[in-house]
Amino acid sequence: MKPIIVANWKCNPTTQQEAKRLFNLVKKGVKDVKNIEVVICSPFVYLPVLKANGAQDCFWEGKGAFTGEISPKMLKDLGCKYVIIGHSERRRYFEETDEMINKKIKAALKVGLKSILCIDKVSQIREHQRSVKMNEVHRLKKGIKGIIKKDFKKIILAYEPLFAIGTGKPCSIDKAKKMRIAIKKKLNKNIPILYGGSINSQNARDYVKKAGFQGLLVGGASLNAQEFIKIVKNVAKT
Ligand code: PGA
Numbered sequence: 001m002k003p004i005i006v007a008n009w010k011c012n013p014t015t016q017q018e019a020k021r022l023f024n025l026v027k028k029g030v031k032d033v034k035n036i037e038v039v040i041c042s043p044f045v046y047l048p049v050l051k052a053n054g055a056q057d058c059f060w061e062g063k064g065a066f067t068g069e070i071s072p073k074m075l076k077d078l079g080c081k082y083v084i085i086g087h088s089e090r091r092r093y094f095e096e097t098d099e100m101i102n103k104k105i106k107a108a109l110k111v112g113l114k115s116i117l118c119i120d121k122v123s124q125i126r127e128h129q130r131s132v133k134m135n136e137v138h139r140l141k142k143g144i145k146g147i148i149k150k151d152f153k154k155i156i157l158a159y160e161p162l163f164a165i166g167t168g169k170p171c172s173i174d175k176a177k178k179m180r181i182a183i184k185k186k187l188n189k190n191i192p193i194l195y196g197g198s199i200n201s202q203n204a205r206d207y208v209k210k211a212g213f214q215g216l217l218v219g220g221a222s223l224n225a226q227e228f229i230k231i232v233k234n235v236a237k238t
Contacts, residue, residue: 001192003208004156004215005232006039006116007222008056008084008196019046022225029229033236037215039082039116040222044070047078054082057090058113060103072108083108084116084217086143088162091120098142105143109151116194116217117143118158119183120165140187157193158217159183164197166220171197177211201230208235 007026013019019042030038041054059069075083085108086101105115119140144155159179164171171179180193195207196217207213216235222228 004037006217023050025225030232036236056084060107072111076111082114087118088120114154116156120162158196160196204231205234
């Protein structure tokens with residue numbers, strides 16, 4: 001499997017013009033890189049114009065009276081192939097629970113979208129209040145509960161330690177590697193695992209080549225076209 005590098009633009013940029021510019025620069029910059037799968041998860045509103053291949057979230061119902069929601073079917077119809085589910089910001093700011101995330105994954109799989117399931121250590125706000133702590137594996141198991149075997153090949157995990165997200169303080173290669181191995185062992189399934197958290201063009205390659213991750217989930221650095229292109233090219237180097 002080729003390494004996957006996912007750009008998570010989050011709630012950026014603020015105009016369609018900037019989104020188009022960033023998208024086109026990245027597309028052009030990675031055009032000749034054949035050994036990496038590049039996924040760009042733009043905000044929903046830019047998907048029809050960019051024809052980006054990824055989204056940052058989806059709802060669990062196909063349609064109906066659910067004001068403000070976007071269904072997996074709608075994403076699929078726009079040409080999306082991937083969807084990020086359970087990002088820590090969704091868990092933290094929108095109180096998404098593992099049960100909600102599990103429903104979203106199942107709904108995404110139903111229409112053939114590949115789910116990028118994010119896992120971290122600290123649990124969501126409600127659980128903080130009850131001061132319950134769950135580790136990554138527990139969280140992961142709740143996220144994928146009830147998913148049938150044949151669908152596992154459409155799931156990708158992203159290990160994103162909270163302390164590393166948007167802080168400029170990435171997880172050490174050694175620690176990330178240990179975590180990847182532990183998740184893999186506990187899970188006992190062949191699911192690709194990505195690393196996310198303060199990735200830049202200097203550290204990107206090591207997470208794939210030294211820590212053995214199957215790819216990366218890139219936040220802040222994906223908003224800078226040149227930096228993101230460098231990340232992709234550095235990982236692509238054989
Ligand atoms: P970051 O974000 O690269 O800005 O740390 C990663 C993420 O939130 O997916």
